[in-house]
Each structure stands twice: as C-alpha cells, then as structure tokens.
Amino acid sequence: MNALISSALFGVFLMFVGLFVKNKQSIKYFAIAGAIIAFAANLLDLRLTETGSTTLYNMIEVSRFSVLFNAVAIGATLVYFILCGSSFAKVGEHVADYFALIFFILAGITLASSFSNLLILFLAIEIISIPQYILAGADKRNQKSNEAALKYFLMGSFSTGILLMGIALIYGASGTFNITEIGLGTGELHPLTLCGILMMAFALSFKVSAAPFHFWTPDVYDGSPTVFTAFMATVVKAGSFIAFARLFHNAFSTGALSQHWILIIAIITALTLLIGNITAVFQQSVKRMLAYSSIAQAGFMLFAIIALNATATQGIILYAAAYSVASIGIFAVLLKLEDYTLDGFNGLAKSEPLLAFVTTVFLLSLAGIPLTAGFFAKYFVLAAAVQQGGLLWLVILAVLCAAISVYYYFRVIMAMYFKPGTPQVAAVSTGFKAGLIFAVIIVVVLGVYPNILLNWL
C-alpha cells in the first residue's frame, strides 16, 4: 500500500520538480531521494502482514510476498537511478518527466504484485505499459525511437485487448473478478474458462516477451533510448512476471484447473528458451544481444509459473533481484560506451579495468555461474520444476540452454580481456564507480547467501 501511494505521489512530485528546478543533473537527486523514501515506506507495510495478509476492499492484498517483491523492484529502481540517472539528460529536454513516468511504472508494479481482483490486474498491466510507450519514443527526432514506440504501442494495446477478452470470458464462466473465487465450484471445466485462461496466458506472454509472442522485443529494446531499455528489460519485465505468476498461482491453480494450462506454458517456456538463446548467439550488437538474452531469461522465469510450490515463489523473487541488478549494471556500462557492437568492448580491460571487472561479474551472474546471484536464481526455479514433477525434459532443456548462454556472454568477456583495441569511453565519475561496486556486492552477497532475501518471506 505505502509503496503504491508513495511512488504515485513521487511521480506527481517530480513533474512539479521539472517546473521549478532548471538544472537537469540535480533532478536525479530528487528521484533518488524519492526511491529511498518509497523503499522505506514499503518496508513499513510489513507491520500489516504480521497476522497474515491484509485485504483492501477485495481489490488489493498486502502480503509478505508482495512487500518483498516491491522492495526488490524499488531497490532495483534505486540502483538504476544511481547508475543511469545522469544519462536521462542525453535523451531529451524533459528529464523530470522521464523520472515521473518511471515512478508511475513503479506504482503499476506495486499493484501487479498485490492485486486480488482482475480489475486491478488490468489496471496494473496498463499502468506499467502506457508510460513505457512514451519512454520508448522519448527520443523524438530519432526515427528508430519513433518506430520502437509505435511498434510497442500497437503490439502492447493489441495484447491488452486479448487480455481483456480473457477476463470477460472468465467472468462469464464464473461470475466474479476475485482471483480466489474464480477456481471455486468448477466441478468440470467450463469451456469459457478454458478460452479465458488461454487468452490471458497469451496476452501475458506478450507482455513478458515469451516466444512465440516475443517478436516485438528485439526491435523495441534496440530502438528505444538505451537508458530506458535498461529499465524496460529489467524491472518492468520482473513486474509483469509477478502479475503473471500471481494470477496463475492464485486463480488458476485450484482443483483440476492447472492441468489444462501447464503443458501449454511448458511449451511456451521451451520455445522461449530455445529461440532466445540460439538467436542471441548470432547478434553483433551487444544491446541487441541483451534484448535476446532478456527473452532467454524470461524462459527461466517462466519455470516459476509452471511450478506451483513455495520454491517457485522464492525463485521468482530471487530471479527478479538477480536478473534486474545484473542487467541494469551491464546497461549502465553500455551507456558509457560509444560503440554498442562487440568490437566496442575490445580492450576495455586495459583502459577501464574496473568497468571490465564489474561487467564480467554481471555477465557471470546472467550466465548462472556459482558464487553469483544468478546461480541460485536458476537453481531455485529449476528445483521448483523438479519438485513439481513431470517436467524433467524441460529442466534438461533449460540446463542445455544455460550452456548455450555461456557462449554469448563470454564473447563479451573475451572481447574485453583478450582482444586489443582502444574503446571510446565517456568520463566515469567516482559516484558511478561506487554505484557499480554496490551492485556487484549485491550480486555476490545474494550469490553466497540467498537467504538474506528469502528469510523475509
């Protein structure tokens, strides 16, 4: 609750900051302060969860899970502001508005982690999506940015239409929007329910860019200003995943309902893993490679939706944290480089050893090497699928795909350490370096001792 209120208020506040503060670089500090306050306010919600979860008018349910996920999302946004906040001014004039839009997206994410009514799910998905269309097109003079915005907008609102149709069909079958009541009283499956579940699964797969609904992702992530891609590909994706997981775990898991969609989501997962990883191998631009890698990582997060147990819940939180922080770090380094191709990284270890080192740690985490957060994140989601049973083929496929992913992540490390070259790097401030080291510490600590996060559940 507090997270929702404070992030929405700070969104409005930052729009006013844009009117009164003329120095563009100092707006960043207002946003950082706002994120810190929202983080603290969110933790105050823990007192609401001391006796189980609190429900507000059957619309929002504040549970330990939602508070913890909000903490992860706001914390990752804080890291994002610290690392990428100074690059906002390069995109366009309206720096404060961009920060405001990001706060509004955060408000949507807090709704996505705590809805208990399909109306709030719809609003959450839309509050997350609409500011992103604006952010994707923020670079108004750049044609690639325009096209990314248009493509994202058309695809996004198309999938919203499908999501709404799913909601309407489920309402027709069950007569309620409350996610805990949808599955009740269904002795045998109503055909409308099945259609509704399928449509919602497809629409949410669009939003989290799972194959075969991923085709917009590389173009949009590549065309958008890099600083906003860093946010869209990380925190937003984790937020959409929480909505997906919450819906399917709470609404569609009771009784015989789950057996109707698990196989479909499993096939989507397999396709996502294969397409994401194999296509990423062939990319020359690191930004585009990261777009495909985000599809591949979505494949791993989908495991947390198939597996309906407590390990999956822990896994999705850990995955959201590990993936968001590591990807934001890599994007922050990418923002400092002039050339986004692999050759642009050549010889980075010689000229900027610290940047090369932190990028290596983040890439190792994305690949899932032990001692980094990515390892335990992958371990938890795969272990959840093994506990669920009947999905061993998918787990084996995922491990093989993780092996493929090592190849394209290590190509960047090879370029940095073993290839000669003089990369063009923008000036790096001490604060930026401190932020990077802070992110590395998060990644390593979560990789050694994941319970530091999971004990809160």
Add this chain to the structure above:
Amino acid sequence: MPVQYYIFLSIALFCIGVMGVLIRRNAIIIFMCIELMLNAVNLLLVAFSKMWVDAGRTDAASAQLFVFFVMVVAAAEVTVGLAVIVMMYRNSHSVDINILNRLKN
C-alpha cells in the same frame, strides 16, 4: 433476448478487430481495430453482467464498473497512441507500418 446473441455479436466484433490488426497496414486503421476489440469486450462484459443479475448474483454490477475502467484506460491509450502516430508522421511523412521493418537490420 437470449444472452447468446450478445456473445456472438461481441465475439464477431472482436474477431473483426483482430483480423484488422493482423491484415491492415495503416497505423490509424490498426488503432481503430484495437479500439473495436476493446469495445467488443465492453459489450460482452455488460451482457454477462445482465446474465448474472438474472441468475440472482448481487455483485454483478462490478462488471459494469469494469466497463468504465476499460473506457478510461482506452482513452489514456488513445492519447499516447495518437501522439506516437503524429510524431511518427512528422518524421517520416507516412503512417504505413511497413516502414517498421527498417528496425530489423
């Protein structure tokens, strides 16, 4: 009138919208088709609401409230969407989405 008529009508409208999005190449027309999809859903929600009222449910007005939220969100989407299309038209003097393929390279 039986509720089936409304269901068939709104599913027909929805399918026209989906086909329009998939087939047409003009961004404005695609946008209109998306609006058609949303309005088909609105019609369906209202019809279902009436159906559940007749079946004796007391909370069936929630579906009609949902329709208002869909309208508001659709209006917000129109604002952003038309702005994006206008921005696109200014830069490339076309609203044909075939030029979106340039991003692929």
